[in-house]
Amino acid sequence: MRGGAGDTTAAEATRAQDNLYLSVNGEWAKTAEIPADRSTTGGFADLAVGVEERLLTDFAKFRQDLTQIRTPELQEAVKLNQLALDFKKRDEDGTxxxxxxxxxxxxxxxxxxxxxxxxxxxxxxxxxxxxxxxxxxxxxxxxxxxxxxxxxxxxxxxxxxxxxxxxxxxxxxxxxxxxxxxxxxxxxxxxxxxxxxxxxxxxxxxxxxxxxxxxxxxxxxxxxxxxxxxxxxxxxxxxxxxxxxxxxxxxxxxxxxxxxxxxxxxxxxxxxxxxxxxxxxxxxxxxxxxxxxxLSEELRQLGGTYGRAISGQKEAANQEKHAYRLANGYFSDVVGQYYGATYFGDTARQDVTAMIKTMINVYKQRLANNAWLSQATKDKAIVKLNNIVIKVGYPDQVRAIYSQLKIKTAAEGGDLLNNILNLAKIFRLDNFAKIKQPVDRTRWAMPGNLVNACYDPSFNDITFPAAILQAPFYSLEQTNSQNYGGIGAVIAHEISHAFDNNGAKFDEQGNMVNWWTDADYTAFEERTQAMIQEFDGISYAGSQVNGKLVISENVADGGGLSCALEAAKEDDDVDLKAFFNNWAKVWRIKATNEYRQLLLSIDVHAPGPLRANVQAQNMDDFYQAFDVTEQDGMWLAPEDRVNIW
Known part of the structure; x- marks a missing residue:
């Protein structure tokens, strides 16, 4: 059975042998409720809500006492937040x-x-x-x-x-x-x-x-x-x-x-x-x-109708969240640095950095033992691994552009819309001005308060914002096996993007250069085609998965899980059930039907339940850990299991 039950609305299975995802998340799904102002709940979404609630509280304190704000850039963010919250003026101004x-x-x-x-x-x-x-x-x-x-x-x-x-x-x-x-x-x-x-x-x-x-x-x-x-x-x-x-x-x-x-x-x-x-x-x-x-509250509500229809979101965010999100959107690095410096400890940063280096070494070892690559391609791949730039938590300094962002308050005759137009123009002109400058490799692709992670092929860097470095992905309170099944697999996933169907075309400096032998790249393409076929056509949310759309993320998922698994097995106290259970837990998601259908059309990631189930089915260790046999729903014949990295 490919993917176990591909859809969380399918008949429930309580055994990991039949459906790993539902065995971990089935009971949660029965009671989990999607917030009215969101389209999803679950692993990533719940952490994002927690981060936002913490920062909403902090912004409320800042509005009461601007002297608590540490930096002039954050002061401007709070000014924008205040301006956005002044709905009395916004309503009076109209259009x-x-x-x-x-x-x-x-x-x-x-x-x-x-x-x-x-x-x-x-x-x-x-x-x-x-x-x-x-x-x-x-x-x-x-x-x-x-x-x-x-x-x-x-x-x-x-x-x-x-x-x-x-x-x-x-x-x-x-x-x-x-x-x-x-x-x-x-x-x-x-x-x-x-x-x-x-x-x-x-x-x-x-x-x-x-x-x-x-x-x-x-x-x-x-x-x-x-x-x-x-x-x-x-x-x-x-x-x-x-x-x-x-x-x-x-x-x-x-x-x-x-x-x-x-x-x-x-x-x-x-x-x-x-x-x-x-x-x-x-x-x-x-x-x-x-x-x-x-503009006015009436227009804010009315103008958001289409966006809510796309995602199935029932309500607009309340005014306080709306005002925070505006400030966070235009001062993302500033808010992210504040969040990281305030809530992310150096102990966690060092621990995660060490885990990333461990994963890179695991990757090197797996490449050394790889049976389908030539030595020439392996050597080039290891050079690329040696040059990956690691960014954990948040940047020590925000980009200079943020010092240019000044908010014209209502007392100074300012209004929200024209402040926003001015901020957007400053960012736009700053982008155009880059044409004469050297490429800034110190820039962070994501702010510290974003629950996400990424690999950028043009920079050959991996970024892990502070906000994702918490349970269930990572915690000093979790076992190593749980952490490897969570953040460990995410880390190796991002490293794997250096060798997915897109990232594989870039060298250690981020240049689009072919560093493969022809035979090796042909072998790689055959394996990616097998991954496309493995996912293509799986039923989900009343439609079907497009294997070509999700191939790059699936290659990264498979590589990430296999490498994290190998790292976890080096631990004397390895618990593979805990590893796979936490892997399934981080992908838990409950979403509106509209949002699930949207993602099937445009998202390069496979649906969360399939990321949990299908990739586990590709791992031989999963079958041993849970005693999965041909009679079980999660069984996939050895010759059908797809492993690339």
Whole structure:
């Protein structure tokens, strides 16, 4: 039986031999309740709630006494928090804070007007039929390049636009109703609002044929398509990139990167005199909807309708959580450093760092004993392991950009929306300014208060924020076996991303270079194909898993679990049942049906119950630990078990 019971709503099994996930989490699932303002509860989500509650308490204290705040950057975060909480002023202001922005956009009468103001529109973050960002050159990560990307769609993914996708039709109806209602709050009558929304949807629909879906985007190395700047300009003559890009970068680039060339090869079909009215409607509707979270309570609630429909979330966050989340969003590194410095001890940091080094050594040993790789590829892989940069807890210093963020209080004539627009512009301009700077390898990919972890192939670094370093993932109170089944497997999972179907294409410096022999890479692809097939088509949440979409995370899960298992077995007091039980516990999740269906469409991770069950089925030690036989639900024939790392 592949994956045991793939769905937590299936008939319950209490024995690990039949369903490891339900044996650990079945009783919990009976009583667990999804908070009304969230779409999930479980391992990651519950820790996130705990972290947020702790910081909500701290922010409340700070608002009462600003002298308790240690740094000027955190003071500005609290000022933003205070401004966001002043709903009396927000309600009184209504839509007025958006007037200046919308008046500027209203003056755009044709594509020539757009081109004339293009640099300023880009700097302001205006909705355009493209987006720009500066990131390291994938093939030379010591320098930055400008990446030119496609615009976002109304629906969560291209696949939602298929004629037979009922969820897409339902969501588009919800979006339309919300958008029309919001526009009426901004002074448009129902006829005007309906016409704007219909035209916006027409422009959105015109984008769809030329962009990739989530499965295609999951192979992110294919988003690296460098073009000489002059050739790019020939490809897109309708947009005055020749003037705007040198202005925003304060230099003329020699080359840029197109993430999706097909879209830009067809941009001329979207940018014509005949399409301008559709574009302007798309622009106005998008810009108005983007302001609702920073205006009155009525607009905050109304403007969040579509987002809640996508995730199945029943209610908007209350005002206090909303105000905290805004401050945390724009001052993420600042809040994360405060959280880490306040609540994360050096003993835990040293212990986790030692565990990471142990995992890297386990990986080296497994590579040394690997039977399907040549020595040349093994040597290169070990060089990559030796160069992984470890980041645990939180950064000692926040980035300099945060010292530029200043909040204009209500007493100074400030309002929430225009503060937010100013903060976003500062971040945007800072990103563009990177083009002339050396790549900052000290930056942290995640703030300290985020319950997550990551590997970045362009930096060859792994980040473990303080917030994830607590039970059930990790605790000084848990046994080593439990910790290895939790954070140990997560650590090895992130290391494994260096050797998943994407990460394997990058070297020890983060450069996209082929360091494999042809025979070794062919053997690797055969194994990843087996992992795709193992997951592809498993029933879940009324749909099926897409094996290609989730392959990179599944490769990392398999490698992470096998390496953590090997490390755990080195302990004299190893308890493999405790190891696998904690592995299943960290993946516990209860989610709304809408959110589960969304994740199946766009998330590169397999559903939590399948991460717990299928990867355990691939481990021979699981069968020995629980005496699993051919008569049991978790049995998978040895020849069908997939192991890569």
């Amino acid at each position: 007025r804070p958006a007037d200046a922005m919308l008046n500027k956009l209203d003056k755009l009468q044709n594509w020539s007007d757009v081109n004339q103001h293009l640099a300023d529109l880009i700097k302001d973050g205006t909705a355009l039929p493209f987006s720009l960002g500066v990131e390291p050159d994938m093939k030379n990560t010591s320098v930055y390049l400008l990446y030119v990307d496609v615009p976002g769609l109304i629906l969560p993914d291209k696949t939602y636009y298929a004629a037979d996708n009922e969820s897409g039709q339902q969501l588009l109806a919800v979006w339309s109703e919300m958008a029309i209602a919001v526009l009426q709050k901004f002074g448009y009558d129902e006829t005007q609002a309906t016409q704007l929304v219909d035209q916006a949807k027409a422009f959105d629909a015109a984008i769809v044929p030329f962009v990739k879906n989530s499965e295609e985007l999951a192979d992110y190395t294919k988003q690296y398509n460098p073009y000489e700047f002059a050739d790019f300009l020939k490809l897109t003559p309708e947009i005055d990139f020749a003037t705007a890009i040198p202005e925003i970068l304060a230099s003329t680039p020699e080359k840029i990167v197109l993430t999706q060339p097909k879209y830009f090869e067809n941009l001329s079909k979207l940018v014509t005199p005949a399409t301008f009215d559709q574009y302007k409607s798309w622009l106005i509707v998008n810009e108005i909807l983007s302001t609702t979270g920073f």
